[in-house]
Amino acid sequence: MNKLSSAVRLALSVGAVAGMGVVGTAYAQDQASQQPSEQKAQSLETIVVTGSRIRRVDLETANPVFAIDRAQIQQSGKVTLGDLVQEAPSIAGAAQNPQVNNGGGDGASTVSLRGLGAQRTLVLINGHRIIQSPSAGGVDINQIPANLVERIEVLKDGASAVYGSDAIGGVVNIILRSNYQGAEFSADYGISDRNDGERRGFSATFGQTGDKGSVIAGINYNKFDPISSADRDFAKDATYLYSGSVIKLGSSRNPNGRIFLPAGDPTRTALGCSSVTKLPGTDGTSRADYRCYSGATDSFNYQRLNLILTPQERTSAFALANYQL
Structure with a gap:
């Protein structure tokens, strides 16, 4: 009996020790399996930083956004932003440009979203408001060199609740280039099939980027000759x-x-x-x-003295730098 009881006690002690070992191992494995899941959950967190309140991804906003990237700007062959932006379908109404000289004709180009007027369309540069041109009744986007622009975001819906009454028609946000490294040069020349309306221009862009910041600078020049309404049958009367x-x-x-x-x-x-x-x-x-x-x-017949294309000459110099403190 003493041997039997001793054997039973020994077996129970060994079983208890084995059970504690199994439990301890299972607990350690469970802790190890939880650590990767916590790290994975942390890696899924994202932070979206935009230069304005316009969201660039249509699926993440209730408002439609139309974007023009730098590749489209280069492929269009347009030398001014006015000629490029005013071709968008959402731009309507009597937006002023160099081809409209009744009551204007100073070479300015404005943006009128949905035909509500340039004074009701907000224009931003990197998310910041810019001063409107008194003569144009809005912002002259031709003053921004095309070779400095990275992309253009157009909010085609009214945003007066966010930006105020000057955004009733919508918002145009012009994003400038940054972190550019290198140099580029371009030249442009064109003339109509009537041997008038000659245009010529050139641009140069230089950029340097480091670990803490970047700088970009350049120059832009454009000159356009006039086209008289008297020289075209559709506009002479x-x-x-x-x-x-x-x-x-x-x-x-x-x-x-x-x-x-x-x-x-x-x-x-x-x-x-x-x-x-x-x-x-x-x-x-x-x-x-x-x-x-x-x-x-x-x-x-006042059309004989009007212009189809207003003559203009523009020279722009720009510099943009940023540094991370």
Whole structure:
């Protein structure tokens, strides 16, 4: 009995020690298996840093964003941002550009999203507002050299709740190049098939990048010759829309003047018309110097003096640097 009880006690002691060893090993393996999962969970965390409140990924925002990257800018052959941006389908309305000189014509190009006006479209550079041009009624994006731009983000929906009333039409965010290393040169020349509208330009860009920061600098030059409306058949005559028909008719404010005669005036009674104009080459001192005004022959064709392309010459120098403290 003593031997039997001793054997039983020995067996129970060995089993308890073995059980503790198994439990300890299982606990160690469980701890080891949890450590990689915790590290993996930490590696899945992401931080998105953008230069503005415009989100670049359409799946992460409820607002549509249209982007133009640097490759598209180079492939377009456009030498100014105005010519490039105004070709986007979301740009509509009477946005000013060098091809519109009625009430403008200073070479500026503005952005009017959805036709709501340039003053209701917010333009940003790297997420920061820039000063609007008083003469253009908005931001002249031609003042930004095309060789300095990395991409252009266009928020095609109203964002007045975020940016204010100047973003009712939308937001255009121009992202400038950074961390550029090297140098590049480009030249441009073009002329129309009528041997007018000649354009020439060149640009140079230099950049240096280090561990703590980068610097980019360059120069941009463009010159455009004018194109007169009188040299194109589709633009040489002032046209008006009356009763569904397009007719050629100029302004009644002509160089010889138009005088409206009151009822009972002797000249009105004698000529049988309510308005007269001065005959060319006369001094207008006598009644014989005037005849009845006719819109078909006496109206002033102002289109002969208008321009299809406004002449302009631009020189831009730029430098952009950043350093990480």
